[in-house]
Amino acid sequence: xxxxxxxxxxxxxxxxxxxxxxxxxxxxxxxxxxxxxxxxxxxxxxxxxxxxxxxxxxxxxxxxxxxxxxxxxxxxxxxxxxxxxxxxxxxxxxxxxxxxxxxxxxxxxxxxxxxxxxxxxxxxxxxxxxxxxxxxxxxxxxxxxxxxxxxxxxxxxxxxxxxxxxxxxxxxxxxxxxxxxxxxxxxxxxxxxxxxxxxxxxxxxxxxxxxxxxxxxxxxxxxxxxxxxxxxxxxxxxxxxxxxxxxxxxxxxxxxxxxxxxxxxxxxxxxxxxxxxxxxxxxxxxxxxxxxxxxxxxxxxxx
Amino acid sequence: xxxxxxxxxxxxxxxxxxxxxxxxxxxxxxxxxxxxxxxxxxxxxxxxxxxxxxxxxxxxxxxxxxxxxxxxxxxxxxxxxxxxxxxxxxxxxxxxxxxxxxxxxxxxxxxxxxxxxxxxxxxxxxxxxxxxxxxxxxxxxxxxxxxxxxxxxxxxxxxxxxxxxxxxxxxxxxxxxxxxxxxxxxxxxxxxxxxxxxxxxxxxxxxxxxxxxxxxxxxxxxxxxxxxxxxxxxxxxxxxxxxxxxxxxxxxxxxxxxxxxxxxxxxxxxxxxxxxxxxxxxxxxxxxxxxxxxxxxxxxxxx
Numbered sequence: 334x335x336x337x338x339x340x341x342x343x344x345x346x347x348x349x350x351x352x353x354x355x356x357x358x359x360x361x362x363x364x365x366x367x368x369x370x371x372x373x374x375x376x377x378x379x380x381x382x383x384x385x386x387x388x389x390x391x392x393x394x395x396x397x398x399x400x401x402x403x404x405x406x407x408x409x410x411x412x413x414x415x416x417x418x419x420x421x422x423x424x425x426x427x428x429x430x431x432x433x434x435x436x437x438x439x440x441x442x443x444x445x446x447x448x449x450x451x452x453x454x455x456x457x458x459x460x461x462x463x464x465x466x467x468x469x470x471x472x473x474x475x476x477x478x479x480x481x482x483x484x485x486x487x488x489x490x491x492x493x494x495x496x497x498x499x500x501x502x503x504x505x506x507x508x509x510x511x512x513x514x515x516x517x518x519x520x521x522x523x524x525x526x527x528x529x530x531x532x533x534x535x536x537x538x539x540x541x542x543x544x545x546x547x548x549x550x551x552x553x554x555x556x557x558x559x560x561x562x563x564x565x566x567x568x569x570x571x572x573x574x575x576x577x578x579x580x581x582x583x584x585x586x587x588x589x590x591x592x593x594x595x596x597x598x599x600x601x602x603x604x605x606x607x608x609x610x611x612x613x614x615x616x617x618x619x620x621x622x623x624x625x626x627x628x629x630x631x632x633x634x635x636x
Numbered sequence: 637x638x639x640x641x642x643x644x645x646x647x648x649x650x651x652x653x654x655x656x657x658x659x660x661x662x663x664x665x666x667x668x669x670x671x672x673x674x675x676x677x678x679x680x681x682x683x684x685x686x687x688x689x690x691x692x693x694x695x696x697x698x699x700x701x702x703x704x705x706x707x708x709x710x711x712x713x714x715x716x717x718x719x720x721x722x723x724x725x726x727x728x729x730x731x732x733x734x735x736x737x738x739x740x741x742x743x744x745x746x747x748x749x750x751x752x753x754x755x756x757x758x759x760x761x762x763x764x765x766x767x768x769x770x771x772x773x774x775x776x777x778x779x780x781x782x783x784x785x786x787x788x789x790x791x792x793x794x795x796x797x798x799x800x801x802x803x804x805x806x807x808x809x810x811x812x813x814x815x816x817x818x819x820x821x822x823x824x825x826x827x828x829x830x831x832x833x834x835x836x837x838x839x840x841x842x843x844x845x846x847x848x849x850x851x852x853x854x855x856x857x858x859x860x861x862x863x864x865x866x867x868x869x870x871x872x873x874x875x876x877x878x879x880x881x882x883x884x885x886x887x888x889x890x891x892x893x894x895x896x897x898x899x900x901x902x903x904x905x906x907x908x909x910x911x912x913x914x915x916x917x918x919x920x921x922x923x924x925x926x927x928x929x930x931x932x933x934x935x936x937x938x939x
Contacts (some may be wrong), residue, residue: 334897336894337894340894341718345718345719346719349673349674349719352672353671353673359658361664364660369649369655369656370655370660372729372746372910372911372927373729374745374746374939375678376731376931376937377929378937378938390679392693397936399937401679401695401704402932406718407929408929408939411939416649417649418649421652424727426675426729428678428679430695441697442677443675500837587639590637591643596643607675624675625674625718626680626711631698633700634679635681636682
């Protein structure tokens with residue numbers, strides 16, 4: 334009875350205590366910085382196209398196709414553009430029906446802490462995230478002494494500023510699996526910047542093919558923590574980038590409508606995976622160990 | 637351009653500031669009471685059957701049917717039963733593809749604050765929620781003075797204990813639409829208890845057809861705030877109640893498997909609608925006014 338066996342595993346209490354403290358720290362930090370919290374979007378005519386292929390997850394309502402949220406990237410850009418405020422955040426569940434990922438760090442269903450900063454540069458967002466990470470780790474370390482001892486997972490406060498790598502340099506050093514390789518080598522969190530990927534990440538106009546975006550990585554082989562970037566927001570630029578990626582403008586119609594009306598503005602943001610954060614803090618061998626109801630790519634789902 | 641018109645409406649900043657304060661208050665209160673926060677489930681082989689009919693919202697992954705969460709009622713009962721802790725909570729998005737509701741208080745997509753208390757009685761849960769509501773309202777009133785003045789929505793701290801009504805008495809006084817009727821008459825939050833509904837709400841064994849469950853209502857016509865109950869957890873009782881409701885045991889197979897193995901235990905809980913809470917605090921005429929991306933039953937969805 335695999336349901337029962339998983340549910341009865343030891344240490345869920347300690348893991349959820351650490352999760353709770355981490356989430357409270359995040360809310361506190363963002364509240365202290367005057368951020369507004371919005372509620373998640375689960376179904377919508379549009380969603381993030383991602384930069385890898387997954388099975389579609391769509392439903393229908395009154396003859397309208399709705400997609401399950403793969404990430405709230407487009408919605409949070411629209412939201413920060415509509416609001417006269419410095420920053421917003423959302424604890425946002427995503428569903429990604431992965432095709433053939435073999436990984437200890439992926440779930441089909443997971444939650445992101447989605448943050449978007451109005452008018453910010455990539456560097457400003459990255460500094461802000463470093464502060465948030467240090468605050469969260471410090472708080473968990475101070476408030477979860479018992480759980481840390483019991484799980485035998487000492488928590489080091491990360492050293493800032495985090496090291497910065499370019500994806501181009503890493504690719505030539507390590508090959509295509511550079512993220513995993515370098516995560517195993519490092520012993521502090523680090524950034525990888527400048528990825529060629531989704532249309533909404535801001536391209537460097539004077540250096541085409543280069544982007545003001547970033548991933549945050551955990552050390553010790555725990556892999557990706559956050560993905561984000563500055564955003565492109567001008568209608569012509571977005572339309573050109575969709576074309577370059579062979580993506581149909583119709584799939585983003587309401588988003589393009591707003592861009593055309595000049596209702597998108599500059600921002601930078603990112604999504605921090607909650608389950609990955611908790612996995613790193615609790616040093617579990619597989620991300621499925623930190624949730625009662627795991628959905629592992631390729632495996633049967635029980636609950 | 638309906639997208640743009642909605643996004644540019646006034647007062648979103650004040651509404652989201654009140655929403656943020658309410659959410660922070662809720663996290664604080666539950667944290668102070670030692671509750672563990674779990675992450676939401678969005679797709680699963682099982683979900684709440686609800687007590688009214690909606691269009692199905694299903695997706696498929698590797699030949700397995702997954703349902704979008706209508707509420708986490710079953711999952712949170714399983715979770716609290718598996719964990720040696722007094723209480724859990726989840727900020728849980730739900731999707732309910734309503735068929736023909738004409739209402740100013742419904743969205744197809746919304747978030748619930750789902751709480752479950754281990755071993756608690758209905759009365760214990762209700763007292764706990766009253767404390768949580770008073771704490772939240774007081775904090776919003778103290779911290780959002782500017783927004784309250786600007787929106788002209790004075791916030792009264794609710795008087796406890798809230799008045800208690802039985803659904804049976806109200807039905808004979810007001811007819812089937814009693815919830816709406818009495819909400820218009822009252823000027824303080826109130827409870828309605830003892831509804832004949834979903835199989836998982838605990839039935840009074842010595843008074844069949846009566847249940848240890850409850851809805852919390854807002855006054856002034858703002859309607860339902862929370863729905864919940866004590867839970868039945870014994871296999872034979874659950875199977876009988878499913879039969880009485882003509883519901884197929886196969887639709888709940890993994891839940892019944894756990895019940896049969898004696899892995900469910902006594903608890904009480906409920907789900908408080910976040911959007912409804914924010915609508916009541918900001919006294920908006922329609923619930924769609926408190927979100928940038930509203931999904932109104934029967935209407936085309938833009939974002």
